[in-house]
Amino acid sequence: MGNPQYPALDERTLCALAVNVINTEAAAISALADRIDSNFAAGCRLILGCHGRVVVTGMGKSGHIGGKIASTLASTGTPAFFVNPGEACHGDLGMITRNDVVLALSNSGETAELLTILPLIKRLGIPLIAMTGNRLSTLARQSSIHLDTGVQQEACPLGLAPTSSTTAALAMGDALAVALLEARGFTREDFAFSHPGGSLGRRLLTFVRDIMHTGDDTPVIGLEASVRDALLEMTAKKLGMTAIVDGAGTIQGVFTDGDLRRLLEKAQDIHATPITAVMTRSCVTVEGSLLAAEAVRIMEQKRINALPVVENGRLIGAINMHDLLRAGVL
Structure with a gap:
């Protein structure tokens, strides 16, 4: 039974809302193609030359996306892990070394927790790749390389909930991971070694x-x-x-x-x-x-x-x- 405090929406209206969300997010991802440029290539080269790991960081929804990007990088041949910037302010910053590369996600580019640890990252001389929706933001300007993931509008009708912006950031992260995978010559067998418990691992590792x-x-x-x-x-x-x-x-x-x-x-x-x-x-x-x-x-x-x-x-x-x-x- 429906909740009487909410207006009843028919099937057509609900489906139309869903289609609008998908179309809006698809447009946001499509717009990223024009921003794959020298900055993207430089980011790939920076990570390929890294002797440590890619440390991905972000707060809130960006943090969730960052965790997935770190996981994708790690499973496709690029050692990576996620650090919550709030926790980094209270001791976890010691997890980051001079040999690492930091990949920071923030749609606004002004996330307070990221800006707090930014001076420490810069002092250590650790390269910073920023993925933001605002190329004029503090994080974008202070980064070694900036990847623009800005969107024209969120799929949320209120324009508040991160939807299109998080989808765009996730797609950019996947683009990074796959480009690095190809550059490293990462094979199906390499992938299987990272996933021995999965069906692909069994298919590729079982003789x-x-x-x-x-x-x-x-x-x-x-x-x-x-x-x-x-x-x-x-x-x-x-x-x-x-x-x-x-x-x-x-x-x-x-x-x-x-x-x-x-x-x-x-x-x-x-x-x-x-x-x-x-x-x-x-x-x-x-x-x-x-x-x-x-x-x-x-x-x-x-x-x-x-x-x-x-x-x-x-x-x-x-x-x-x-x-x-x-x-x-x-």
């Missing part, structure tokens, strides 16, 4: 050898086996297939659930039929050093659910879709 079945858990029979032997091995190992190897352990083929169904449709005697008569000789295999995500791609492309794992042609294990699912690779 077939990490999750494959080995030893007695590997479904395998010899060339002398019958289809009945293959069926018993597949049933025991529960991977939906068995590999067939010669006396040296070199894989010669595979026999799968699908092969068995096709065989039964022909009413062949599984006791008398040798496996060599019905096995798939040109079988698909993978090596243990292959990324598990690549094994998924191969299975999907070939429409198969299990793969023998080999090393120099010799069988060393097996893997199926359930293993990849349990490992979080799918």
Whole structure:
């Protein structure tokens, strides 16, 4: 039930308000493109030459945006952390060293807590990149490099709540992070090392050898086996297939659930039929050093659910879709 003290708004009005917010913020971000200039490039070079870390700071909503920017920088190859300027005034300023670069966010450029620590930053000779909406502000004028994130209007109809301005600052922070990522040659593998617990980390850091079945858990029979032997091995190992190897352990083929169904449709005697008569000789295999995500791609492309794992042609294990699912690779 609605609160009687608030006027009832119909669905169309509510949606129109939301669309106006999105359009206003989109325009604010779009306007930033014309301000990506030599100052932006100089900021990137300053950070790339930094031997310490990027210390991001800001109060209130700018502080929240600053925290996200610091996190994005850190996860994309640029060591960074966030310091609340209010706390910095009471001891946390010791977290900043002469080898660092400070990135300060303030839409007005006149935030009292930032201006309080500004002289100390300047005295230490620490480079300061300011991200403000007012290029004539104290913070902008005192900075080594200024990035203009000013907006024509906030999305808030009262023009009070930071909306477009915080969105613009966030976009500028992302632009910095991505430009630095590219400049450093940061790769997907580097990103995965920073996110080992995430799905991307698992996809990029998990190899077939990490999750494959080995030893007695590997479904395998010899060339002398019958289809009945293959069926018993597949049933025991529960991977939906068995590999067939010669006396040296070199894989010669595979026999799968699908092969068995096709065989039964022909009413062949599984006791008398040798496996060599019905096995798939040109079988698909993978090596243990292959990324598990690549094994998924191969299975999907070939429409198969299990793969023998080999090393120099010799069988060393097996893997199926359930293993990849349990490992979080799918």
